[in-house]
Each structure stands twice: as C-alpha cells, then as structure tokens.
Amino acid sequence: MTAEIVSAAADRSTQRPWTLSSARALYELPFNELLYRSHCIHRANFDPNEIQLSKLLNIKTGGCPEDCGYCSQSVHAQGIAASKLMKLDEVMRQAVNAKEGGATRYCLGAAWRSPKGRDEAAIVAMIKGVKSLGLETCMTLGMISQEQAAVFAEAGLDYYNHNLDTSERFYPNVVTTRKFSDRLATLSHVREAGMKVCSGGILGMGETIDDRIDMLVTLANLAEPPESVPINLLIPMPGTKMADVAPVDPIEFVRVIALARVMMPTSFVRLTAGRTAMSDEMQALCFFAGANSMFIGDMLLTASNPGNDRDHSLLTRLRMTASGKGDLV
Ligand code: SAM
Ligand code: SF4
Numbered sequence: 001m002t003a004e005i006v007s008a009a010a011d012r013s014t015q016r017p018w019t020l021s022s023a024r025a026l027y028e029l030p031f032n033e034l035l036y037r038s039h040c041i042h043r044a045n046f047d048p049n050e051i052q053l054s055k056l057l058n059i060k061t062g063g064c065p066e067d068c069g070y071c072s073q074s075v076h077a078q079g080i081a082a083s084k085l086m087k088l089d090e091v092m093r094q095a096v097n098a099k100e101g102g103a104t105r106y107c108l109g110a111a112w113r114s115p116k117g118r119d120e121a122a123i124v125a126m127i128k129g130v131k132s133l134g135l136e137t138c139m140t141l142g143m144i145s146q147e148q149a150a151v152f153a154e155a156g157l158d159y160y161n162h163n164l165d166t167s168e169r170f171y172p173n174v175v176t177t178r179k180f181s182d183r184l185a186t187l188s189h190v191r192e193a194g195m196k197v198c199s200g201g202i203l204g205m206g207e208t209i210d211d212r213i214d215m216l217v218t219l220a221n222l223a224e225p226p227e228s229v230p231i232n233l234l235i236p237m238p239g240t241k242m243a244d245v246a247p248v249d250p251i252e253f254v255r256v257i258a259l260a261r262v263m264m265p266t267s268f269v270r271l272t273a274g275r276t277a278m279s280d281e282m283q284a285l286c287f288f289a290g291a292n293s294m295f296i297g298d299m300l301l302t303a304s305n306p307g308n309d310r311d312h313s314l315l316t317r318l319r320m321t322a323s324g325k326g327d328l329v
Pocket of ligand 1: 072111112113143161163165200233235236273274301
C-alpha cells in the first residue's frame with residue numbers, strides 16, 4: 001500500500017490540477033488513513049525525524065495601512081505603535097544569535113503594504129549581511145513589484161514570504177485594502193525573479209473547512225508550488241477584528257497539515273504562528289502528518305513563540321534533530 005501511495009503522490013500528474021472536491025475527498029478520509037498517507041509521502045521526500053529551524057525578526061513594527069483583520073500591526077487595530085526600520089547592526093547582532101541558536105534561515109518581516117524606494121538600499125544591505133553569515137535569507141515586506149523582486153534577488157535573497165492567508169472566497173472577510181489577486185501577483189514577481197516562494201495561511205479566522213482546503217488548492221496548483229508553506233494557527237490579538245473568533249479544532253488543524261503534505265509533497269510545511277496554544281501532542285501529530293519546519297525563539301513578529309527551552313524539550317523527547325545540524329539546538 002505504501003509504495004502505491006508514494007508513487008501516486010510522487011507522480012503529481014495523477015493529482016494536479018487539484019480541485020476542491022478531490023482535495024476535500026482526501027481531507028474527509030478517516031484520520032488514521034489520511035495521516036498514514038501523508039506520513040508515507042513525507043517519509044518518501046524527507047527525513048521524518050529532521051526539522052528545519054528558522055528565526056523571524058520584525059525589522060519595522062506597526063503603523064501598517066492595510067486592514068488585515070488578524071494583525072496587531074495594522075493602523076486599523078488598537079495595536080502596536082509604529083517603529084522606524086531597524087538598523088543594520090542590530091539586525092546582524094540578532095542574526096548571529098539566531099545562527100548560534102540553530103537557525104539555518106533568517107526571516108526579516110516588516111509591517112508594510114509594500115516597501116518604498118527609499119527603503120531598498122537598507123533592505124539590500126540586510127540581505128547581504130545576513131547571507132554573509134551563511135544563513136538562508138527570507139524577507140516578508142508586503143507586496144513587491146517585478147522591479148523590486150529583481151533588486152532583492154540580485155542582492156541574494158533566497159526566499160520571499162507572502163501568505164495567501166485564506167481562500168479567494170473568504171479573503172474580503174480578512175482584508176479589504178487589497179485583493180487576493182494582488183497577493184498572487186507578488187508571488188509571480190518573486191518566481192519570475194528566480195527566488196524561492198514561501199506562502200501559506202492562517203486557520204481560525206472564521207473561515208470554513210472548504211476555505212482552508214481551497215487555499216491549499218490554489219497553492220498546490222501554482223505553476224511551481226511554494227518551496228515553503230507556513231500554516232499559522234490564528235493568535236487572537238487584542239484590539240484586532242479577530243480577537244474573539246472561536247478556536248480551531250486541533251484535529252481539523254492536523255488534517256490541514258496532512259493535506260498540505262499530500263498536495264505539496266516536496267514543500268517544507270512550516271508549523272508557524274500559534275504554537276504556544278498547541279499542546280506538545282498536537283505538535284507531535286503535526287510533525288507525523290508532515291510538518292517539518294518551525295520558527296524558534298521567544299517571539300515571532302509581535303506574538304510569543306514557545307521559546308528554545310520548550311522546543312528543545314519537545315524535539316529531544318521526539319528524538320528529532322534540526323536539519324543541517326545533526327544535533328539539537
Ligand atoms: N506585512 C507583510 C505581509 O502582510 O505580507 C508581512 C508581515 S507577517 C509575515 C504576515 C503574516 O503573518 C500574515 O500573512 C499572517 O499569515 C501571519 N500572521 C500575522 N498575524 C497573525 C496572527 N495574529 N495569527 C496568526 N498568523 C498571523
Ligand atoms: Fe500590514 Fe502585513 Fe499586518 Fe497586513 S499582515 S496589517 S500587511 S503588517
């Protein structure tokens with residue numbers, strides 16, 4: 001049975017293009033069957049006991065003109081005061097710490113709708129600086145033009161994160177200051193510039209199960225699926241539109257991780273925001289289902305993260321190693 005599952009997934013032509021109904025049929029399998037399939041496919045493409053570790057740094061906080069309903073950095077939320085762009089030497093100091101903590105990729109995020117021309121020189125300097133440490137570089141700065149993507153790629157940027165966040169249907173319930181198609185346009189600019197794509201979304205914003213699946217269908221049907229697919233569990237931030245949305249059923253969350261693995265067999269599936277609200281058992285199930293990347297450290301952009309002690313304890317008990325390191329962080 002394993003060989004059949006793996007060969008079917010390996011030969012993606014048998015599934016692509018995915019449809020909501022073909023993906024939904026997979027989603028509705030008995031839980032053990034779905035996880036058996038996703039684990040077999042995961043094992044066929046990755047070492048199931050390895051996890052890729054990234055670190056995320058907010059290089060510019062708050063004051064964002066977009067109205068993303070989940071985000072405390074939006075001016076539409078009673079959220080966080082705006083800061084200036086972080087200085088290069090502080091970015092470098094924190095990048096050295098991240099590398100010593102076991103990270104192989106360093107992700108710099110900014111609360112922007114899009115970076116402005118006046119920011120580009122500083123962004124390029126950060127890309128070159130972080131790369132000089134031997135870390136993979138990632139940026140998440142909002143929407144970027146073809147020209148901006150080419151400048152960042154030229155500077156050596158490896159990944160660009162730009163999450164679709166949800167289905168095209170539900171998108172207007174999340175953001176009104178931009179369209180779903182604007183996000184897809186940035187993803188194609190990133191791809192055209194030759195960078196790797198990091199794109200995923202958030203569960204728990206009031207979307208339906210079909211919305212969650214349709215987001216994965218859109219990602220899996222891209223000409224080239226993202227190399228990295230972050231799946232966030234909504235962190236209900238006080239002062240935001242989504243502060244009081246009902247929490248996601250952990251079993252349904254694990255099903256989405258398994259579906260992402262089956263639909264994008266060679267992508268890194270990242271357990272991203274919301275891990276502080278996940279039990280160790282829920283995270284272990286996500287790793288078994290096919291999640292093989294996570295952010296380390298105490299903070300994400302503005303929300304807390306489990307921190308190295310809890311992560312070290314979990315990975316030790318699971319006998320999992322950080323990829324590229326061989327030993328635990
Ligand atoms: N401003 C840039 C943008 O929106 O593309 C980058 C900022 S940050 C990387 C944006 C991503 O973090 C969002 O697309 C969302 O997926 C995730 N995120 C932000 N706030 C969150 C929250 N409260 N809960 C879960 N995920 C969140
Ligand atoms: Fe701005 Fe990004 Fe937050 Fe949306 S998610 S409000 S674009 S910082």
